[in-house]
Amino acid sequence: MGEIIRVNQAYRKDLDGYDIGDPPLVTSPDGKYFYIYFRDWLANGTTHWEHTVTLVSVGRAPIAEVLSAAFGSKPHAALFQKYYAGDWRLEPGIGGYSTDLNPDAPYSGQLQVAYNADLKRYQMIIGEGVLFAYAESPDGLQMTTPVLLNQFSGQPNTYVMPVGIGDDPPILGKEFYLFYTYGGSGGWPSNHVGRFTVSCQ
Numbered sequence: 145m146g147e148i149i150r151v152n153q154a155y156r157k158d159l160d161g162y163d164i165g166d167p168p169l170v171t172s173p174d175g176k177y178f179y180i181y182f183r184d185w186l187a188n189g190t191t192h193w194e195h196t197v198t199l200v201s202v203g204r205a206p207i208a209e210v211l212s213a214a215f216g217s218k219p220h221a222a223l224f225q226k227y228y229a230g231d232w233r234l235e236p237g238i239g240g241y242s243t244d245l246n247p248d249a250p251y252s253g254q255l256q257v258a259y260n261a262d263l264k265r266y267q268m269i270i271g272e273g274v275l276f277a278y279a280e281s282p283d284g285l286q287m288t289t290p291v292l293l294n295q296f297s298g299q300p301n302t303y304v305m306p307v308g309i310g311d312d313p314p315i316l317g318k319e320f321y322l323f324y325t326y327g328g329s330g331g332w333p334s335n336h337v338g339r340f341t342v343s344c345q
Contacts, residue, residue, distance in 0.1 A: 145213065145214050145219055145220055145221040145222075146220055146221030147221060147238060148180070148203070148205070148221050148222065148223075148224045148237050148238075149164065149180060149182055149203050149224060149226075149237045149238070150164075150237070150238045150239045151164060151184050151185040151239070152184055152185060152186045152187050152239060152240065152241050152242065153185040153186065153187045153188075153196075154187065154239070156191055158191050159191045160191060160192050160193050162185055162193070162197075164182050164183065165182060165183065165254050165255065166303075167180050167181050167182050167255065167256060167257065168180075168256065168257075168258070168314060169210075170257050170258060170259055170266065170284070170314075171207070171259065172204060172284060173283055173284060175207075176206060176207060176208075177204040177205065177206055177207060178204060178205055178206075178207055178210055179202055179203070179204050179257070179284055180202065180203050180204070180224065181200055181201070181202050181255060181256075181257040181268070182200075182201055182202075182203070182255075183197055183198055183199065183200065183201065183252070183255070184197070184198045184201040184226070184241075184242045184244075185197050186198065186241065186242070197252075198242060198243075198244035198245075198247070199244055199245075199246045199247060199249045199252045200244065200245045200246050200249075200255055200257075200268065200287060201226060201227065201242035201243065201244060201245065202226070202227045202242075202245060202284065202285065203224040203225060203226045203227065203237045203242070204224060204225060204227070204232060205222045205223060205224040205225070205237070206222075209222045209223070210222040223236070223237065224236075224237030224238075225237055225240070226240045226241065226242040227242060227243055227245075227285065228240065228241050228242050228243050229243060230243075245281075245285060245286075245287050246279065246287040246289070246290070248289070249270075249277075249279070249287075249289060249290050250277075250289070250290065251270050251272050251275070251277035251290045251292070252270065252272060253270050253271050253272035253273065254270070254271040254272075254303060254304065255268055255269065255270045255271070256268070256269050256271075256304065256305055256306055257269075257284075258306045258308070258314055258315070258316050258320075259314075259315060259316065260315075260316040260317065260320075260344070261315050261316070261317060262316075262317045262318045262344070263280075263316075263318070263344055264282070265280050265281060265282050266280060266281040266282075266283075266284045267279075267280050267306065267316060268280065268281070268287065268290070269293075269304055269305075269306050269322060270290055270304075271302075271303060271304035271324070273300055274295060274296045274297075274300055275292060275293075275294065275295040275296065276292075276293040276294045276295075276304055276322065276324070277290040277291060277292055277293060278290060278291055278292075278293045279291075293322075293340075293342075294340065296326060300326070300327070302325045302326075302327075302335065303324065303325050304322060304323070304324040305322070305323045305324070306320055306321070306322055306342075307320060307321045307322075307323055308320050308321075309321065318343065318344050319341060319342065319343050319344070320341075320342050321339050321340065321341060321342070322339065322340040322341075322342055323337060323338070323339050324337070324338050324339075324340075325337055325338075326338055
């Protein structure tokens with residue numbers, strides 16, 4: 145339908161490479177909004193990341209507006225807002241500023257967030273090179289410090305995705321799968337897909 149989130153750093157052809165990832169939409173605790181979690185590059189006056197990439201930021205848009213925009217007579221992307229300084233109304237999803245929800249986290253990288261219906265909390269899986277880390281949140285905004293889930297021995301993984309075992313795969317439960325890719329430096333087609341089963345207490 146169109147772009148919904150763009151990093152705060154304006155595009156320049158000499159920027160460091162950057163990938164916002166492929167995060168899914170997640171329903172907010174009140175069921176009224178779609179949340180999307182991503183790493184934001186906050187502009188710092190240079191063409192380099194330095195220390196201004198957030199570990200996890202979030203944007204949202206009303207579910208009703210997303211569906212109306214997507215399925216109306218002239219389909220288009222809905223307007224998302226980034227969460228900044230305790231407010232959702234200050235910064236647009238396209239290029240706005242955002243607050244880092246977990247600025248002191250020891251792990252960072254490609255992230256996926258899903259809701260766990262049994263535990264009544266949001267679960268974040270972080271893929272950082274050769275390891276997976278885990279954090280959680282009761283409200284989708286206050287994140288715990290990530291802890292290490294698994295570390296590979298020299299096998300870089302590229303992507304990680306939590307998948308529910310029930311009827312609705314985006315919704316997790318007391319047990320769920322972590323699908324991931326791993327392999328050598330040659331990339332596809334030499335990479336493989338693996339799966340862990342995660343059990344929650």
